[in-house]
Each structure stands twice: as structure tokens, then as C-alpha cells.
Amino acid sequence: MRCKICNKTFFVQRKLKDLLENQRYFICDDCYKKYKIDLEFNVIPLDDFDLIILSLFKEAYKFKGDPFIIEYSNLFNYAITHYKDEIIICEKNIYIDDKKLELFNNISKISKTSLVLICNVYVLK
Numbered sequence: 277m278r279c280k281i282c283n284k285t286f287f288v289q290r291k292l293k294d295l296l297e298n299q300r301y302f303i304c305d306d307c308y309k310k311y312k313i314d315l316e317f318n319v320i321p322l323d324d325f326d327l328i329i330l331s332l333f334k335e336a337y338k339f340k341g342d343p344f345i346i347e348y349s350n351l352f353n354y355a356i357t358h359y360k361d362e363i364i365i366c367e368k369n370i371y372i373d374d375k376k377l378e379l380f381n382n383i384s385k386i387s388k389t390s391l392v393l394i395c396n397v398y399v400l401k
């Protein structure tokens with residue numbers, strides 16, 4: 277397989293019991309070590325509800341495409357099973373300033389629910 281970040285060819289060792297399973301690998305071990313996933317859970321209180329932020333990284337990396345799509349989709353699956361009544365917003369990298377906080381606040385007031393933001397990384401301004 278070819279790594280989606282460094283473009284290096286890599287091999288995945290599989291065992292007999294998972295040999296027939298369809299598994300996808302996009303990132304080599306070196307890139308996994310270099311770009312460490314650091315799951316973070318944060319809550320920003322809005323006027324009546326909360327903005328719940330689930331992020332994969334603490335710092336912003338510039339990737340071509342989205343090599344961490346499997347991890348991102350796992351985070352999304354977690355969110356849709358644990359936050360069934362909340363609105364889920366997906367963003368790759370997001371800068372949260374006062375205008376965006378006001379927007380999230382208005383969305384939560386209109387929908388009368390908390391918001392869940394799934395992102396690679398977020399930065400508060």
C-alpha cells in the first residue's frame with residue numbers, strides 16, 4: 277500500500293483470521309508516529325446549551341486530502357451513537373472566533389439542543 281501522507285510504500289501484516297476482511301490502511305507507521313492522534317473532548321458553554329468539541333489533533337497539519345478519514349469516521353460513529361439528539365457539525369480544521377461562537381449559539385437556540393463539533397483540529401481565537 278502507499279502512504280497518503282509521505283507516499284512511501286508500506287506493508288501490513290495480517291493474520292489468518294482477518295485475512296478475508298476488507299481493511300483499508302492509508303498511513304504508514306512512520307507517519308502515524310509523526311502525526312500522533314491526540315483525541316480531545318472539550319465543552320464550550322453557550323447561552324442555553326453547549327458546544328461539544330471532539331478533535332483528533334492538538335495542532336493543525338496540512339495534509340493533501342484526508343489520510344485520517346478512518347479515524348475521523350470512527351469519531352463520527354462515536355458521536356452519532358452517543359449524541360443522538362444533538363446536531364453534529366463536521367469540519368476539517370476550524371477557527372472558532374466570536375462570530376462563529378455567536379453562530380453556534382444561534383443554531384443551538386433555534387434547534388433547542390447542544391451542538392457536537394467533530395474536527396481534525398480547532399483553534400480558539
Ligand SMILES: [Zn+2]
Nearest residue numbers: 279282304307
Ligand atoms: Zn507515511
